[in-house]
Amino acid sequence: MPERITQAGQVLRINLSTQTTCVEPISPEILSDYLGGRGLGAYYLYREVGPEIDAFSPDNKLIFFNGSLVGSLIPGANKVNVTFKSPLTNTYSYSLCGGHWGPELKFAGYDGVIIEGRAEKPVYIRIENENVEIRTADHLWGQFMKEADLAIKQELENDDDFQIALIGPAGENLSRIACITVGGHREFGRGGAGAVMGSKNLKAIAIRGTQDLMVADTAGMQKLSERLCTALRAHPKGQVRREYGTVEMVEGINTRGYWSTRNFTQGFFEDGYKLEAQQMKDAIVVGSSSCYACPVACGKRSLVKSEKYGEILIEGPEFETISLIGANCGVSDWESIVKATEICDNYGMDTMSAGGCVALAMECFERGIITLQDTGGIELRFGNGQSLVKVLELIGKRKGIGNVLSDGVKVAAEKFGAPELAVHSKGLSFAAYDPRGAKGMALTYATSPKGAHHMVATTMAQENTEGNRFETRGKGKMQRDQQISMCTVDSLGLCATMRIAMPFTNQAEAFEIVRGIEMDEATLKKAAERIINLERMYNVRLGLSRKDDTLPKRFLEEPLPDGESKGQTVDLKVMLDDFYATMGWDINGKPTREKLTELGLQQIENREVVWFVKTGNRDS
Amino acid sequence: MNRKVLYVDQGKCTGCRMCEQWCSLTHFGVINPAKARIRIVRDHFEQVDSSFYCHQCEDAPCINACPPKINALSRDEKTGAVEVDQEKCIGCRRCQKACVHGAIRMHPSEKYVLICDLCGGDPQCLKHCPEKAIQYKEPDEIHDSIPDTIAEQEVKRA
Numbered sequence: 118m119p120e121r122i123t124q125a126g127q128v129l130r131i132n133l134s135t136q137t138t139c140v141e142p143i144s145p146e147i148l149s150d151y152l153g154g155r156g157l158g159a160y161y162l163y164r165e166v167g168p169e170i171d172a173f174s175p176d177n178k179l180i181f182f183n184g185s186l187v188g189s190l191i192p193g194a195n196k197v198n199v200t201f202k203s204p205l206t207n208t209y210s211y212s213l214c215g216g217h218w219g220p221e222l223k224f225a226g227y228d229g230v231i232i233e234g235r236a237e238k239p240v241y242i243r244i245e246n247e248n249v250e251i252r253t254a255d256h257l258w259g260q261f262m263k264e265a266d267l268a269i270k271q272e273l274e275n276d277d278d279f280q281i282a283l284i285g286p287a288g289e290n291l292s293r294i295a296c297i298t299v300g301g302h303r304e305f306g307r308g309g310a311g312a313v314m315g316s317k318n319l320k321a322i323a324i325r326g327t328q329d330l331m332v333a334d335t336a337g338m339q340k341l342s343e344r345l346c347t348a349l350r351a352h353p354k355g356q357v358r359r360e361y362g363t364v365e366m367v368e369g370i371n372t373r374g375y376w377s378t379r380n381f382t383q384g385f386f387e388d389g390y391k392l393e394a395q396q397m398k399d400a401i402v403v404g405s406s407s408c409y410a411c412p413v414a415c416g417k418r419s420l421v422k423s424e425k426y427g428e429i430l431i432e433g434p435e436f437e438t439i440s441l442i443g444a445n446c447g448v449s450d451w452e453s454i455v456k457a458t459e460i461c462d463n464y465g466m467d468t469m470s471a472g473g474c475v476a477l478a479m480e481c482f483e484r485g486i487i488t489l490q491d492t493g494g495i496e497l498r499f500g501n502g503q504s505l506v507k508v509l510e511l512i513g514k515r516k517g518i519g520n521v522l523s524d525g526v527k528v529a530a531e532k533f534g535a536p537e538l539a540v541h542s543k544g545l546s547f548a549a550y551d552p553r554g555a556k557g558m559a560l561t562y563a564t565s566p567k568g569a570h571h572m573v574a575t576t577m578a579q580e581n582t583e584g585n586r587f588e589t590r591g592k593g594k595m596q597r598d599q600q601i602s603m604c605t606v607d608s609l610g611l612c613a614t615m616r617i618a619m620p621f622t623n624q625a626e627a628f629e630i631v632r633g634i635e636m637d638e639a640t641l642k643k644a645a646e647r648i649i650n651l652e653r654m655y656n657v658r659l660g661l662s663r664k665d666d667t668l669p670k671r672f673l674e675e676p677l678p679d680g681e682s683k684g685q686t687v688d689l690k691v692m693l694d695d696f697y698a699t700m701g702w703d704i705n706g707k708p709t710r711e712k713l714t715e716l717g718l719q720q721i722e723n724r725e726v727v728w729f730v731k732t733g734n735r736d737s
Numbered sequence: 738m739n740r741k742v743l744y745v746d747q748g749k750c751t752g753c754r755m756c757e758q759w760c761s762l763t764h765f766g767v768i769n770p771a772k773a774r775i776r777i778v779r780d781h782f783e784q785v786d787s788s789f790y791c792h793q794c795e796d797a798p799c800i801n802a803c804p805p806k807i808n809a810l811s812r813d814e815k816t817g818a819v820e821v822d823q824e825k826c827i828g829c830r831r832c833q834k835a836c837v838h839g840a841i842r843m844h845p846s847e848k849y850v851l852i853c854d855l856c857g858g859d860p861q862c863l864k865h866c867p868e869k870a871i872q873y874k875e876p877d878e879i880h881d882s883i884p885d886t887i888a889e890q891e892v893k894r895a
Contacts, residue, residue, distance in 0.1 A: 188768060190758055217754070217779070224769065263782050277778040278771070301781035327771035327845035335766060346867060404784065407753035412867030414751035418784045430784055 123633040124331045126228035128157075128182070131242060131249065133317055134175055134234030138249045143228060149634050149644070150717070152608035153185030155211050156648040157229060158200025162209065163651055163721070165233075168659045172204035172309070173291065173316040175235035181222070182229035184610015188220045188330045188409075189631045190342035192349055193615035195220055195409035198607060203567065204316075205293040205309040205470070205525045206544040209655040210567040212296075212310050213607055214282075215408035216303035221280035224326030232317060241269060241321040246328060254320035259286055261463040262298055269323055281323045285465025288315035290515045292523035294470035298462070302416075302432035303408070306467040307545060308567050309525075333633025341623070341630060346412045348618035355413055358614060359405070361394035362417040363436035366549075368393045369581065370440075374680025375554020377445040377547060379499045380476035381540050381671060384551045385680025388449035392439050401451050406432050413614060423452040425503070434458045434468070437571075440549030441472030446479060446505050453502025457509055464513030473546030474522040475508050477530055477539055486535050493517040537670050543568035543661075550577050552672055554682030555586040560596040560692050563666045564706070566652040572613060574599035589688050593695030604645035647716040650700075650708045654721055663706040666693060740817030743775075743853065743860060744879040745788040749870035752779045752786035756862035756871060763861045764854075771845040774853040775862050775871075788870075791840040791853035793817055795876065799852070802835035809849075818855040826850055 125145045131138045143157070151160045161180045170176045179201050186194035197219025203210030222230060225246050232242075239254040252272075257265045262285045273279045280300065288295035288311030295311030296304040305311075332338050349355045357365045370376045371389040378386040390396070397417070406416035421429045434442070434454055442457045443449060461468045475497075481487045482497035489496070493511070495504050495518075511519025521529045526546045530539035540547045545568025552559035557576025562569035571577075576599045580586035605624055606613055619627075625636040656665075668689060676684045697704065701712035713719050757773035765772050775790040797819060803810040809825035810832060812818070826849035833841040833850060841850050853860075863871040 190755075190762070190768065224771065267782075300779065327769065329765070329767035329769045329772075332768065335762070339762070343865075346865075350867065404748075405751045406779075406784070406786075407751035409753065410755055410758060411753050412755070414753065414868070416751075430782075432781065432784065 122331070122333055124333055124631065125634075127226070128229040128231060129227045129244070129249065130231045130233070131251075132234040133232065133236040133240065133251070133319060136251055140227075145634055148185065148632065149636070149640075151648060152605070152628070152641075152644050153228065154182050154187075154196065154198040154608040154610050155184075155200065155213070155604065156608035156644065157182040158198050158211050159648050159651045159655070161231065162200045162202070163655050166202050170202060172202045172207060172313060175317070176233070177202050177313055177316070179232040179310065179313055179317070180229065181231070183219045183223050184606075184608060185228070186627055186631050187610040188223035189332060189627075190338050190410065191611070191627045191631065192342060192345050193408070193411045193413070193612040194610050194627075195411060196607070196610040196612055197222065199297065199305045199310050201308070201310055201313050203308040203545075204291070204312050206568045208543055208566060208568070208659060208661060209652050210308035210310070211607075212305040212307050213572075214297070214299050214303055214305045215411075215612060216280075216299045217409045218280040218282050218299040218303075218324065219610065220409040221278075221324045221326050223330060224328055225324050226326060226328045230322070232314075232319065232322075235316065236318040239318045239320055241319065241323065243273065243323050245325045257320050258289060261285060262301060262465055263463070265320060266301060269321055273323060273325075276325065279323045279325045281321050283321040283465070284311045284314045284319075285463060285513070287464040287466045287513050287523065288312055289320075290523070291315050292466060292512065292515060293525045293528070294467050294474065294512075294523065295465050296467045298465050302406075302462060304467065306469060307570055311465050332631050334630045337630040338627075341627060345615075345618055345623065349412055349615070352617045354614075354617045358413050358415045361398060362415040364392075364394045364397050364417070364439060366436050367439065370549065370577075371444075372681060373554055373581070373586070374677065374682035375551040375586075377440050377549045377551060379447045380445060380480040380538065381547065381551055382480065383679055384554050384677040384682045386444040386447070386449070388447075389444060391449045392443055392454075397451070401455065403430075408612065411612065415614065419455055421452055421455040423456070426452060426456040426506070429455050429459050431455060431459055431462060437549055438468040438472070441469045441476070441546075442505070443472075444549075445472050445476040447499030448502045448505055449500075450502050453505055456506050457502075460506065460509040460513060466509075466513060469548060470525060470546050471509060471512060473526050473540060474512060474529060475505055477526045478508060478518065478522060480538055481530075481533050481535055484535075486533055486538075487518070491518055540669055540671065541569055542668055543665060545569050548572075551677065551682070552668065552687050553677045553685040555580045556589055556687060556692065557586075557592045557595050557599070559668060559672065559687040559689055560592055560696050561599070563668055563689060563693065564596070564696060566656055572603060574603055575613065587682070587685055589691055590695075592692050593697075593699040596696050597699045600649055601642050601645040604648050605641055608645070608648060643716070647718065650712065650716055650718060651721070653702070653706075653708055654713075654718065657707050663693065663704070666706055740793070740876070741855075741873045742793040742817075742876050742879065743790050743855065743863070744872045744874045745775075745790060746870045746872065747786070747788065749868045750777065750786045750788060751868055751870075752777050753867060755865055755867060759861045759865045763856055769845075772851065774842075774851045776842065789839045791819060792838050792879075793819060793853075793855070793876070798835040798837065799832035799841060802831040804829065804831065810852075813854065816855045816858045819852050820854060821850055821852050823847075823849045
């Protein structure tokens with residue numbers, strides 16, 4: 118094998134308050150211990166954003182890091198992560214995005230970019246290799262995603278090679294469910310990163326890179342890439358994703374009766390068959406869209422010609438959007454779902470959280486907790502697509518009832534006087550999976566550092582396969598395994614779908630080949646565990662503990678009323694005990710000293726902000 | 738001359754840009770889309786992935802546009818591909834302006850232009866296109882599929 122040159126990389130730091138930038142190297146040791154992407158995000162956020170810092174403070178940071186394989190030939194290696202303190206949950210948060218922005222950042226010569234401070238007036242950042250420029254965005258403030266994107270393109274002399282990450286009006290007006298959008302339709306969706314960007318008066322980051330991606334073993338990468346592409350294309354899951362996108366999951370989750378239906382009052386959506394993959398394909402899909410270097414192309418392009426809403430062309434809606442804007446609001450017509458998605462895209466809102474907010478308002482309306490007076494005359498009933506569309510506009514504008522809802526389900530439900538109806542954990546609303554029908558997801562939602570997000574541990578797939586979704590036993594270990602599995606791909610920059618053809622051994626191999634740093638399965642998993650524990654310690658430092666690892670009463674006490682999961686509730690206590698023990702955490706969910714020492718994190722207990730880890734193979 | 742040219746079926750392209758990766762790898766041994774001789778541009782609002790690559794035109798306006806004193810462009814006899822002599826090329830961009838397909842770009846750091854050389858008759862982009870959107874065809878089998886507006890824009894930019 119030819120000699121490998123370690124590719125450790127560097128990070129660009131931009132301070133908007135002082136309008137200064139600098140470039141800092143990343144040491145090979147840190148890369149090895151934290152892998153990249155989500156891992157490096159944890160490392161920097163823990164060190165740099167202390168517990169006293171408010172999410173909207175200039176001292177909060179947006180820490181963007183590419184996964185360590187991004188830009189390479191490894192299929193699906195296009196994910197860039199942003200880590201930040203969330204204004205929605207007031208906890209640790211991170212969010213990943215596919216598309217082409219992350220790779221462009223890499224080709225500009227950076228693994229990451231850290232945004233700190235706050236600009237006095239609206240600005241956007243132009244990065245072209247080593248040239249970084251902060252430009253005025255006064256004229257772009259208030260513009261929809263598309264208008265702002267096109268206007269910036271024009272200012273960049275119509276150079277189509279620029280990739281732009283933007284916020285919309287929702288991010289500007291500090292909606293806590295605002296996202297950051299890349300290429301019009303790909304988002305850093307959850308946790309309110311868009312609002313943090315808005316609080317910094319930052320409208321966009323436009324990037325153009327023309328530098329060579331340095332790879333330690335080019336020939337090895339070519340071979341591995343070809344092998345993995347073939348495996349992905351041959352895999353049944355890969356094939357069904359190619360054909361239908363993530364929407365292929367609708368049928369299974371509805372049949373099994375744990376689909377987010379009407380603010381989770383039900384697990385089966387009787388009109389759900391209309392939203393199944395083949396129906397979508399026949400009704401609205403016009404093409405496929407791929408992220409960088411992905412042979413699956415799960416993104417589906419949809420066209421709706423509607424009398425009510427006119428002609429709409431978008432990428433999506435994907436499974437979670439259909440679930441939370443569709444089923445969760447009782448809406449089953451494509452026109453309204455696509456229109457609703459377009460509104461979220463225009464304003465820059467997370468479709469999942471937005472759907473959760475509208476579903477909450479619908480339940481409150483149907484129960485008489487809020488009235489026509491509160492909604493401004495909107496008949497906010499489940500199944501009313503036009504009302505859904507109207508309310509989403511109001512959320513985007515922060516007008517009327519939308520003002521309350523734009524702060525997320527937890528705050529809104531408290532203001533409505535019905536906190537028990539908010540379906541969330543730590544303030545982040547649920548993904549599509551009702552944990553009563555896949556008990557592992559209860560642990561995912563409850564113990565995730567960022568609140569109820571499914572991609573922290575996608576246990577449902579394993580539970581479906583193993584046929585043990587109602588079981589409480591064994592879910593602690595399953596949760597741990599799945600959290601580790603997600604953490605490695607999130608840190609390497611691989612789309613989670615790639616896991617079907619890329620076990621840990623392939624991931625470790627890819628890391629060695631691309632970065633020239635020794636890696637094996639055990640070290641990779643250990644790094645993931647280190648990252649998960651560090652994320653956990655961030656929240657511990659904020660004062661969070663077992664009491665915060667919880668779910669709304671609905672899931673603990675109200676049995677699902679119908680469908681194939683009828684009668685199920687969640688026994689969270691037993692599962693939490695199991696999970697904490699499996700993780701090496703104490704009964705309050707705090708990592709034990711032994712566990713932290715094992716992971717090389719012992720110094721963080723003493724609040725020392727700089728530490729250095731030597732573990733695994735390199736110890737011996 | 739029984740020559741073949743590249744053809745990208747736009748209906749099949751999903752914009753993964755693996756063609757760009759393999760192109761720059763093949764010619765430069767590195768991954769760098771800016772050094773690729775095929776280029777995919779997504780209009781994410783029109784939802785189109787347009788491809789820009791050399792069509793190896795019969796009349797080759799690029800070759801004609803190259804100043805006679807420079808004479809950096811020629812036709813490869815074996816493959817029929819337009820060849821750039823890197824030593825001779827001065828990066829004046831006349832060929833770029835003459836190309837109606839927006840297929841010629843400047844090397845990002847050197848003073849010469851990049852034009853598809855069909856990898857000597859075995860195009861690597863086509864081999865690795867996961868969508869089989871890139872094909873190798875006789876010139877009269879192909880129909881230009883780039884939307885006029887985007888092609889015009891590219892020509893304008895050049």
